[in-house]
Amino acid sequence: MEKGNFDLALLVAYKLSLNWQGRLTICAHVSKKEEKKKAESFLDDLRSAARMTQAVTFVGQGALEAALRESPSADLNVVPMEDEPDFGKLRKLVEAAGSSCLFAMDSGTESALA
Numbered sequence: 001m002e003k004g005n006f007d008l009a010l011l012v013a014y015k016l017s018l019n020w021q022g023r024l025t026i027c028a029h030v031s032k033k034e035e036k037k038k039a040e041s042f043l044d045d046l047r048s049a050a051r052m053t054q055a056v057t058f059v060g061q062g063a064l065e066a067a068l069r070e071s072p073s074a075d076l077n078v079v080p081m082e083d084e085p086d087f088g089k090l091r092k093l094v095e096a097a098g099s100s101c102l103f104a105m106d107s108g109t110e111s112a113l114a
Contacts, residue, residue, distance in 0.1 A: 006080040007110040012102065013078040014052055014112075024055040025074065029067040036061055050112045065096035074099055081105040 010026065017024035026047060028039045036059050043057040060067025068077075079093060081103040094101045 005082060005106045007112045008106045009078045009080040009104040010046075010050065010052075010112040011110060012104055014050075014055075016076065016078070017055075020075075022075065024052065025058055025072050026052070026055050027058045027060065027068075027071045029060050029064050031062065033061060046112070065092055068093060068096040069098075077101045079103050 013024055013026075016022070026043055028043055030036050030039045039059045040057065043059065047053060047055050047057060056072070058071050060070045062070075074097070077097045077099060079090075079101055081090070083105070085103070085105075090101075090103060
């Protein structure tokens with residue numbers, strides 16, 4: 001969450017959920033149990049600030065691939081991508097998701113809060 005770089009992914013997911021009349025679930029991942037409450041609070045604040053109040057939030061814990069397996073199933077996962085992506089890691093994420101993934105990389109000018 002400190003890295004950010006999720007605005008474009010969030011905006012694309014929101015627009016697709018509107019167009020497809022689908023459910024939007026905003027997910028985050030934490031590695032330590034003590035970080036989970038903070039992440040849940042962050043997602044609730046983000047959902048409110050971005051005016052996506054109909055969205056559901058989910059925080060997975062543990063290794064990223066395991067947390068993704070725990071997350072609610074989706075027709076499409078929109079995932080933020082780092083500036084220098086590790087394509088091996090991205091392939092593992094697709095396998096763990098068990099469904100289609102769309103990777104989005106911010107340009108730095110997007111804002112989910114605007």
